[in-house]
Amino acid sequence: MLSLETITNNVHDWLNSHVSNTWATIIEMVIVGLLVIGLFAILGLILVLMERKVSAFMQIRVGPNRVGFKGSLQTLADTLKLVLKEGLTPKGADKFLFNLAPYIVMCAAMLILAPIAFANNFQIWDINIGVLYISSISSISVIGILMAGWASNNKYSLLGAMRSGAQIVSYELSAGFSVLCIVILTGSLKISDIINAQQNGWFIFKGHIPAIISFIIFIIAVTAETNRAPFDLAEAESELTAGFHTEYSGMKFALFFLAEYVNIFVVCAIGAILFFGGWMPLHIGNWHGFNHIMDYIPSSLWFMLKVFGLIFLIMWFRWTFPRLRVDQLLNLEWKYLLPLSLVNLLLMTIVAIMGWYF
Amino acid sequence: MFLKKYISEIWRAVKSLLKGMKLTGYYFTHHKEIITQNYPEVKQPLPERFRGEVVLIHDENNEHACTGCTACELACPNGTIKIITKFDVSAEGKKKKALDTFVYHLELCTMCNLCIEACPTSAIKMAQNFEHSVFNRNDLTKKLNKPGSKIREGVE
The missing domain is CATH 1.20.5 (Single alpha-helices involved in coiled-coils or other helix-helix interfaces)
Structure with a gap:
């Protein structure tokens, strides 16, 4: 059967038989880099279109419906427009930091893709501290945001960046605790181990109550970390025009925009790996016939299905809930989510020690 | 607790x-x-009293009811209308004031309806057309009386 695993293995064997090992590794790295950039471009186009369509239908509108079939080329046209626009650097801005910031945000988003398993044995880098790596890299993007806000020489940008900093630092805690709950169940930080442990059932079912609570906390925390409504205080159109990217235009703005959407994809992919078994098909206990049918669906399709399900959930949040105030935002984290996730961690530890999970 | x-x-x-x-x-x-309508394809019927632009009513003989009294020009709060009059000489050799050009500056008009109310002969009315976009600003200055049109018999 043709799968992504066999394709990568064939490429690897072919390269090793034709050039030396060093060159084969270098060529593979270049191919992977190109694939990641390609994935970014495609994800940006698809997710922006999806967001606009979903928001339109939720607000009883039609949404983009002119360019291409039912508006399917709308985002391509938008990108073309952004490429043609002037990338303005304001007078009085710190030119070096101002121009560097979008690339740092972008690189942080790209780095997190490394340990994510897109399909069975299809992973860029199966590092043994995968989960730790993800949670540490995901906090780098706040540096880029702070840099953008500070270098812009604009009060709105600075306020937005500061809000974003406070928000990401606070919500990283509960996101980390909810990830820890799954690490307790698995006993490993390696992504492939976590996925393989979900062979006979996803963790959201296996870990029952504590897993469900930690999933809810995780989805709230990552919504805040990606600066999306109802936690979009960093941008807050009605208060800060556009927050930290007020002064950006053209392609530099597009990079921030793209990084935002890729971050959504990445956090949803992590959520899918930790709670919904990554590429693992849906298996129910001893129903061998059912399990067998589910195995026929390719693993990459399973992964994308779960990730896009979670992305839809996050979009659903965005277009339903009103934005929180800054004090409400911090109250929610420090008074509600953090105590809840600490208690939940304890509960999960008890469940894991007593073996109450299936 | x-x-x-x-x-x-x-x-x-x-x-x-x-x-x-x-x-x-x-x-x-x-x-x-879904409550939005795809505008150029689906056009919602406009309310009867919708004000889109001022038109001078012409009948099938290309005749209008404007006497050139300039009541509308005086009523207009922002100088949208300019009436240029001429003198018609009747068969008996009598001079009579008549409309030469009804100049209407659409770009200045606020659709306040005061000119229509001021008109003693109901020669002008508000039309429903609202698609006024043009490439040249000068196109918005319109001449409302059609070429060759004249005042209807009996209107004073």
Whole structure:
């Protein structure tokens, strides 16, 4: 059967038989880099279109419906427009930091893709501290945001960046605790181990109550970390025009925009790996016939299905809930989510020690 | 007691959030609820009293009812209308004031309807057309009386 695993293995064997090992590794790295950039471009186009369509239908509108079939080329046209626009650097801005910031945000988003398993044995880098790596890299993007806000020489940008900093630092805690709950169940930080442990059932079912609570906390925390409504205080159109990217235009703005959407994809992919078994098909206990049918669906399709399900959930949040105030935002984290996730961690530890999970 | 309040607060918050999500989820799955119309393809009938632009009413003989009295020009609060008059000489050799050009500056008009109310012979009215975009600003200055048109018999 043709799968992504066999394709990568064939490429690897072919390269090793034709050039030396060093060159084969270098060529593979270049191919992977190109694939990641390609994935970014495609994800940006698809997710922006999806967001606009979903928001339109939720607000009883039609949404983009002119360019291409039912508006399917709308985002391509938008990108073309952004490429043609002037990338303005304001007078009085710190030119070096101002121009560097979008690339740092972008690189942080790209780095997190490394340990994510897109399909069975299809992973860029199966590092043994995968989960730790993800949670540490995901906090780098706040540096880029702070840099953008500070270098812009604009009060709105600075306020937005500061809000974003406070928000990401606070919500990283509960996101980390909810990830820890799954690490307790698995006993490993390696992504492939976590996925393989979900062979006979996803963790959201296996870990029952504590897993469900930690999933809810995780989805709230990552919504805040990606600066999306109802936690979009960093941008807050009605208060800060556009927050930290007020002064950006053209392609530099597009990079921030793209990084935002890729971050959504990445956090949803992590959520899918930790709670919904990554590429693992849906298996129910001893129903061998059912399990067998589910195995026929390719693993990459399973992964994308779960990730896009979670992305839809996050979009659903965005277009339903009103934005929180800054004090409400911090109250929610420090008074509600953090105590809840600490208690939940304890509960999960008890469940894991007593073996109450299936 | 404190704990009870804390938990009931969380419960009420979650309930109201789910209520909102239920509504947006309903709209997402029921596309027949969509209230926007695809404008150039679907044109909604406009209300009868909609004011789009001022027109001078011409009948089938290319005759209008404007006597050139300039009541509309005087009534207009922002100088939208300019009436240029001429003198018609009748068969008996009598001079009579008549309309030469009815100049209408659409770009200045606020559709206030004062000119229509001021007109003693009901020669002008508000039309429904609202698609006024042009590439050249000068195109917005219009001449309302059609070429070769003249005043209807009997209108004083």
